[in-house]
Structure formats: C-alpha cells, structure tokens
Amino acid sequence: MRRTLMALAIALGLLAGAPAVAGDFYHLGHHALKRGDYARALKMLSFLAVNDDPRAQYDMGLFYRDGIAVEQNDIEALGWFLKAAEKGHMLAQYAAGLAFYNGKGSAPDPETAENYLVQASLQGHATAPLLIGKIHYAGEGVPRDYTRGHPHLPDVFQDWGAESGFGGDLGLQ
Numbered sequence: 001m002r003r004t005l006m007a008l009a010i011a012l013g014l015l016a017g018a019p020a021v022a023g024d025f026y027h028l029g030h031h032a033l034k035r036g037d038y039a040r041a042l043k044m045l046s047f048l049a050v051n052d053d054p055r056a057q058y059d060m061g062l063f064y065r066d067g068i069a070v071e072q073n074d075i076e077a078l079g080w081f082l083k084a085a086e087k088g089h090m091l092a093q094y095a096a097g098l099a100f101y102n103g104k105g106s107a108p109d110p111e112t113a114e115n116y117l118v119q120a121s122l123q124g125h126a127t128a129p130l131l132i133g134k135i136h137y138a139g140e141g142v143p144r145d146y147t148r149g150h151p152h153l154p155d156v157f158q159d160w161g162a163e164s165g166f167g168g169d170l171g172l173q
Contacts, residue, residue, distance in 0.1 A: 026055060033059075038069035049080065057084035058092040065095070065104070069104075078105030085116060093120035094128050101131065110141030 007113035029044035042063060048056035064073045078099045084092030095114035100109045114132055121128040135141065136148040 024055065029056070029059075042069040048112050049083075052087070054084040054087035054089040054092065057081075057087075058095070061095055062094065065099075073079070074099070074105035076105075085119070088123075089121050089125040090125055093117070093123070094125050097128065101135070108141060110135050114142070117142075 004102065010047065024046055026048055029041050029048070032038075032044065033041035045056045045059045045063075049060040057080050061077045061084065062068065063070050064077035064080060070076075079098065081092045081096040081099060085096045093116045097113045097120060099105050100113035100116065114135055116124075117128045117132050117135075121132065132148075136145045138144070
C-alpha cells in the first residue's frame with residue numbers, strides 16, 4: 001500500500017512538472033544543436049515533435065529541409081512545418097508559405113503560400129508581407145493586382161532603389 005501511494009505521488013509530481021520538463025528538454029535539444037551534437041538534438045526534439053510541441057515540430061521541419069542529421073526531404077519538412085503552423089507557430093507559417101511559394105514539398109501553390117504568409121504576417125513576421133506584395137505585384141501564380149501588392153512593397157522598393165543608384169524613387173507611389 002505504501003509503495004502504491006509513493007508511486008502515485010511520484011507520478012502526480014511528474015505530471016505537474018510536465019510542461020517544465022518539456023521546456024527543459026527543448027532547451028537541452030537546442031543546446032545540443034548549438035554544440036553540433038546533431039544526433040542528440042534530433043533525438044530530443046523529435047520526441048517533443050511527435051508529442052505535439054510546435055517549436056520542436058518547426059525544428060524538425062528545419063532538420064529535413066536542410067538535411068541536418070537526416071536525409072534532406074522537402075515533403076517531410078513541409079509536413080512538419082504544417083503541423084507547427086496549424087498550432088500558430090509564426091516561423092512555421094512563414095516556412096510553409098515559402099515552401100508552397102517555391103514548390104518545395106509540393107507543387108508551387110501561390111494561393112496556399114499567401115494564406116500561410118498572411119498568418120505569419122499577422123503575427124508580426126517582418127518579411128512575410130514583402131513576399132505577399134511580390135506575389136501580387138508580379139502576378140506570380142495569381143492575377144497581377146497592384147492594389148493588393150502595393151501596400152506591402154513601397155518601402156522595399158525605396159530601399160532597393162537607393163542601393164541601386166536610382167536615388168530611391170522608382171515611381172511606385
């Protein structure tokens with residue numbers, strides 16, 4: 001009886017600390033990654049990813065996209081990015097949008113790319129609006145729409161113009 005109560009107390013203690021343990025496990029995985037211990041990082045982060053941690057799912061997407069400790073696989077990478085993106089992970093939303101835009105892991109799909117890029121943009125991703133603007137301004141896979149593209153691009157074109165010697169005025173305003 002006493003052993004059962006002790007086991008129950010330990011189990012409850014572990015359950016109460018589960019988020020803290022997962023967070024520590026995640027940081028240990030990242031520490032291993034920074035040290036170049038890719039096999040250990042993969043082991044720790046993949047455990048969290050299959051247990052629905054969106055940060056680890058995004059990281060698994062990076063492992064597969066870049067071929068870190070696994071064979072490079074765009075389809076697998078996109079699958080992990082989508083799992084994390086559906087949980088609201090901003091970087092995963094941007095990565096999924098970029099993958100759909102470039103046709104990595106799927107056929108190019110600018111409309112789906114825009115959907116994920118808009119989600120990332122709404123969470124504050126700095127470059128997502130630029131790609132949205134480019135898609136519409138250039139008509140890449142969607143009908144050219146200067147009205148939808150324009151709000152995203154003037155500052156970028158101003159900077160590009162200044163760097164290219166055009167004095168920053170490309171007549172886009």
